Amino acid sequence: MSLAPRTNYRHGDLRQALLAAGLDMAREGGPDAVVLREATRRAGVSPNAAYRHFADRTELVQAVSDAARARVAAAIEAEWDAVPSTLSAADAAHAHLRAVGRGYLGFARDEPGLFRAAFTVPRGPEAAFDPAEAGPRDRTSFQLLATALDELVAVGALPRERRSGAELSAWSAVHGLAMLVLEGPLRNLDREVARAAGARLIDMVDRGL
Amino acid sequence: MSLAPRTNYRHGDLRQALLAAGLDMAREGGPDAVVLREATRRAGVSPNAAYRHFADRTELVQAVSDAARARVAAAIEAEWDAVPSTLSAADAAHAHLRAVGRGYLGFARDEPGLFRAAFTVPRGPEAAFDPAEAGPRDRTSFQLLATALDELVAVGALPRERRSGAELSAWSAVHGLAMLVLEGPLRNLDREVARAAGARLIDMVDRGL
DNA sequence: CCTCCCTTGTGTACGCTGTTCACAATGTCA
DNA sequence: TGACATTGTGAACAGCGTACACAAGGGAGG
Numbered sequence: 463m464s465l466a467p468r469t470n471y472r473h474g475d476l477r478q479a480l481l482a483a484g485l486d487m488a489r490e491g492g493p494d495a496v497v498l499r500e501a502t503r504r505a506g507v508s509p510n511a512a513y514r515h516f517a518d519r520t521e522l523v524q525a526v527s528d529a530a531r532a533r534v535a536a537a538i539e540a541e542w543d544a545v546p547s548t549l550s551a552a553d554a555a556h557a558h559l560r561a562v563g564r565g566y567l568g569f570a571r572d573e574p575g576l577f578r579a580a581f582t583v584p585r586g587p588e589a590a591f592d593p594a595e596a597g598p599r600d601r602t603s604f605q606l607l608a609t610a611l612d613e614l615v616a617v618g619a620l621p622r623e624r625r626s627g628a629e630l631s632a633w634s635a636v637h638g639l640a641m642l643v644l645e646g647p648l649r650n651l652d653r654e655v656a657r658a659a660g661a662r663l664i665d666m667v668d669r670g671l
Numbered sequence: 672m673s674l675a676p677r678t679n680y681r682h683g684d685l686r687q688a689l690l691a692a693g694l695d696m697a698r699e700g701g702p703d704a705v706v707l708r709e710a711t712r713r714a715g716v717s718p719n720a721a722y723r724h725f726a727d728r729t730e731l732v733q734a735v736s737d738a739a740r741a742r743v744a745a746a747i748e749a750e751w752d753a754v755p756s757t758l759s760a761a762d763a764a765h766a767h768l769r770a771v772g773r774g775y776l777g778f779a780r781d782e783p784g785l786f787r788a789a790f791t792v793p794r795g796p797e798a799a800f801d802p803a804e805a806g807p808r809d810r811t812s813f814q815l816l817a818t819a820l821d822e823l824v825a826v827g828a829l830p831r832e833r834r835s836g837a838e839l840s841a842w843s844a845v846h847g848l849a850m851l852v853l854e855g856p857l858r859n860l861d862r863e864v865a866r867a868a869g870a871r872l873i874d875m876v877d878r879g880l
Numbered sequence: 881c882c883t884c885c886c887t888t889g890t891g892t893a894c895g896c897t898g899t900t901c902a903c904a905a906t907g908t909c910a
Numbered sequence: 911t912g913a914c915a916t917t918g919t920g921a922a923c924a925g926c927g928t929a930c931a932c933a934a935g936g937g938a939g940g
Contacts, residue, residue: 473889494703499926507889510928514888519927582791582854604856630848630857631872637855638847639839645791646846647813648839663840670879682918707898716918719899723917728898 477515479505484526488579492645495575496523523583528594530580533573535597538565538606555613556668562607563636563664570640571656578644581637607633611671620671628671635667636660686724688714693735694785701787701854705732732792737803739789742782744806747774747815764822765877771816772845772873779849780865787853790846816842820880829880837880844876845869 473479483501498519499509516522541561549557570577596602601609611628614620620628642648643656651659682688692710707728708718725731750770758766779786805811810818820837823829829837851857852865860868 476888497926498928508891509926510891510930511889513928581856582850584854584858585856627868627871630851630868631844631875634847634851634868634872635840635844635875636847637851638843638845638849640847641791641850642839642843642846645793647790647794649793659836659839659843662836663843666840666844666876666879668879670875670877685917706896708896717920718897719901719920720918722899 473505473507473511476505476507476511479507480512480515480522481525481529484522485529485576485579488526488530489573489575492575492578493523493527493583496526496579498522520584523579524585527579527583527585528592530573530576531595531603532597533576534566534569534580535595535601535603535606537569538562538603539597539599539601541565541568542606551613552617552619555610555617555619558610558613559607559632559668560664562603562610563632563660563667566603566636567640567660570644571653574644577640582645604629604633614671624671632667632671635663639663682714682716682720685714685716685720688716689721689724689731690734690738693731694738694788697735697739697788698782698784701784702732702736702792704784705735705788707731729793732788733794736788736792736794737801739782739785740804740812741806742785743775743778743789744804744810744812744815746778747771747812748806748808748810750774750777751815760822761826761828764819764826764828767819767822768816768841768877769873771812771819772841772869772876775812775845776849776869779853780862783853786849791854813838813842823880833880841876841880844872848872 480501483504484496486504487496487500496519498512498516501522502509502512505511512522516525538561541564542558545554545557545561547554592602593600597606607629611620611625611632615622615625639656639660643651643659648656689710692713693705695713696705696709705728707721707725710731711718711721714720721731725734747770750773751767754763754766754770756763800811800814802809806815816838820829820834820841824831824834848865848869852860852868857865
């Protein structure tokens with residue numbers, strides 16, 4: 463007689479299950495909290511099974527990071543879409559820039575773990591256009607920011623000679639605030655204070671770009 | 672007869688030795704690379720000896736973080752001191768603000784591992800005034816930034832009503848650039864490009880604050 | 881249908897980590 | 911001198927990432 467016939471040999475979509483478990487762990491604890499063995503445990507599978515779908519722990523973490531960036535893009539798109547379409551082109555351009563900033567900071571506030579997984583995990587710069595991290599309408603958060611800046615140039619609100627490198631400056635500002643409040647020295651800054659700081663910061667960017 | 676009489680029972684200053692080893696490890700690999708057992712190994716001591724001086728691994732890492740922030744403050748002071756004393760008060764104020772930014776970004780560029788140890792390790796906000804992280808003249812990098820901003824207000828370059836929260840905006844900007852280039856999506860950005868981006872960013876801050 | 885082979889799972893094992901516990905050597909103070 | 915706190919050692923444990931050999935199941939060619 464065969465004792466204990468195996469039940470679960472084919473899982474169905476283990477890769478997806480591991481990624482989902484990884485996202486859950488990252489949500490509460492950031493990328494360092496993604497532990498491979500725990501992911502397999504949650505998927506009801508032996509530790510080594512993971513190695514059929516990810517070469518490494520780091521590869522799993524990178525997949526989590528990609529998925530997290532896709533969610534950031536989605537959050538930004540949501541803010542973008544909330545901009546009323548009745549605005550003049552000039553007002554719309556400013557509003558879009560601010561929407562990108564708000565979406566970015568809002569995600570950092572609401573999903574700190576995923577935010578850190580999204581932006582503090584080693585991924586090459588080529589990933590800025592990788593569809594794996596794009597939002598619902600296939601646009602990367604970086605692309606959304608670039609679009610807003612192009613609009614600003616088009617309406618004459620941003621001198622063309624300052625356009626180059628503007629992504630980097632704008633992105634740095636909001637990213638810096640997010641990091642300081644999330645895992646930096648300003649950790650646990652009061653939620654409302656952080657919100658006000660975000661608004662003030664976006665003012666600075668809009669004025670100084 | 673006593674076999675193998677013990678040689679090293681009193682180390683002298685083990686705490687300092689562990690901290691130095693921790694700083695070395697953080698220098699190449701950031702805070703995650705600080706491993707307690709390795710530190711004891713480098714100090715020529717058994718693993719558990721560390722627990723006589725640090726309750727935890729995290730306590731060791733925090734000590735490393737404090738020391739790293741002290742070095743950041745020193746780097747900023749060096750830039751500050753390089754500002755020529757012949758400038759007008761107004762020019763000096765701007766120059767000091769830019770010196771703080773340059774010192775911060777320069778440290779991030781030259782000592783990426785220590786920079787991450789300095790600013791991505793859980794420490795309460797009260798540490799912003801802790802003498803353990805101050806520079807040679809007992810000033811925290813945060814205090815140096817605040818001084819520069821006060822000068823800007825004094826010479827009328829920064830409207831008084833925008834003074835509050837200005838630290839946070841300015842700090843966010845440079846911190847964000849540093850993080851994006853260090854461990855963020857812009858990792859390994861060309862050194863010269865990063866330098867130019869830093870200059871452009873400081874322009875934005877100076878203009879938009 | 882049978883056979884071969886590739887894919888995807890399991891089991892065992894290794895070295896590394898942080899950490900706990902009991903114990904030993906040393907320095908200090910009565 | 912003797913008691914005591916300090917600072918080191920040694921053995922042990924659980925948890926981690928990972929390598930290796932092996933087994934179950936599915937698909938393709940005969």
